[in-house]
Amino acid sequence: MNGADTVFIIISAALVMFMTPGLALFYGGLARSKNVLGTIMQSFIALALVSLVWVLWGYSLAFGTDIGGLIGGFNFLFLKGVGQEPNPQLAGNIPHLVFMIFQCMFAVITVALITGAFAERMKFGAFLLFAVLWTTFVYSPLCHWVWGGGWMGSMGALDFAGGAVVHMSSGSAALACALVLGRRQGFGQKAFIPHNLPMTVTGAAILWFGWFGFNAGSALAADGLAANAFVTTHLAAAMAILGWISVEKMHRGQPTTLGAASGAVAGLVAVTPAAGFIGPIASIVLGFLAGGICYAGVLLKERLDYDDSLDVVGIHGLGGIWGALGTGLFASLAVNGSGANGLFFGNAGQLFIQLISIVATCAFSFVLSYVILKIVDVLIGLRVSLEDEEIGLDLSQHSETGYKF
């Protein structure tokens, strides 16, 4: 066991925890004022509910003894055998409990990310049931595939901090949500615009801060690789701001604050799978392009006419896919000896492996999410009534309002 590593991962876990309330503010500001609390609550409650699911059975399904490369066994159920001693198979340098709680924070934010797709129209109870089922049947298996000894990791797919597990999975689930729940009343006719962008920018800043724990912490040690991940993470976020507002300026004539905040998140998403496999200069290119790609991704929903309310598909789905491909392009053994070389370092095969991981992750998450949503719809109904949607989630789901004047 290593004391420095333990300190670093405990702090990183706390940083990742802070991302979820940051996301609550990011999404809350984008919603209309009558839905600000309902939107914040969907992220905030994930901290409570998904943590419980994770500790009781989610962690075991993700990191328990491998069954056929598909899922973990029940050996860590109710944290049995997860204690103060390290587990050499998972992380021999930090207490097993630290590894478990660090991973817990990833599960929490992944579920919270999806909520942007169905903002302003989902029943609170339906969301709770969805969150439990999704963590169990989508997040835990995917996490196992990539990090828990499953087939995707064994195949050699590179995902440093969760491009597939967190972002492509939530982005694909978001698309299923937008399709199954349908559009908000008046979508396309009325102007659905953000009610508090300073709140959104504050949230983006908290996300950026927390993301250092997310990506650098994924080195699982306080070492040079963590330093590399920290730097690439920061540069990608910075460059994606410039990428997003450059495209925006060309397309609409003005750079916007919301564009800068969205660009930062897009860059952070894209660098997530790459952070510990690519060098700083590569992250500049990866991040700048992420800004432009996600800007285009957000415009896609107007063309395809689905109501992904807060653009989870455009930013997390497409950003995640670009990040996985970018990892296949820019990865270098000189950065991480236990990784691989990408296309630009003479290994075209890695790009193909990344492509398989993208298709498998998106297809698995989309199909399972679709089925889970249909089940929840039959059991308790997904959408609030038209009248409740009109008065807003704050009053109809929680009997309170965000602002009193």
Place this chain on the structure above:
Amino acid sequence: MKKMEIIIRPSRLDAVKEALTAQGCKGMNVTEISGFGRQRGHMEIYRGAEYQIDLVPKIKVETVLEADGLQEVVDAVLDAARTGKVGDGKIFIHPVEEVVRIRTGERGVNGL
């Protein structure tokens, strides 16, 4: 007595307030409102999508004054509030039947 209901751009509030005070106006009420006239709002852009915003923020200033000298006050407000572009606002002038000061019960001009 007349009541002036003055709709102006938020950026002109300080100038209008000073103009009214300079004209001997003893009090006023200011409200943040939203609305549109010929200006018909403006465009806003969020994540690459353009939205027509009809109702734009304006300020409503209300004040009650003696009918004599009203024209000078109106001229002062016009000077202070005008930018020359569409959307400068309007002044509505209403007759006021009675004013009562709550503390003393004084009525009419004495109640102002």
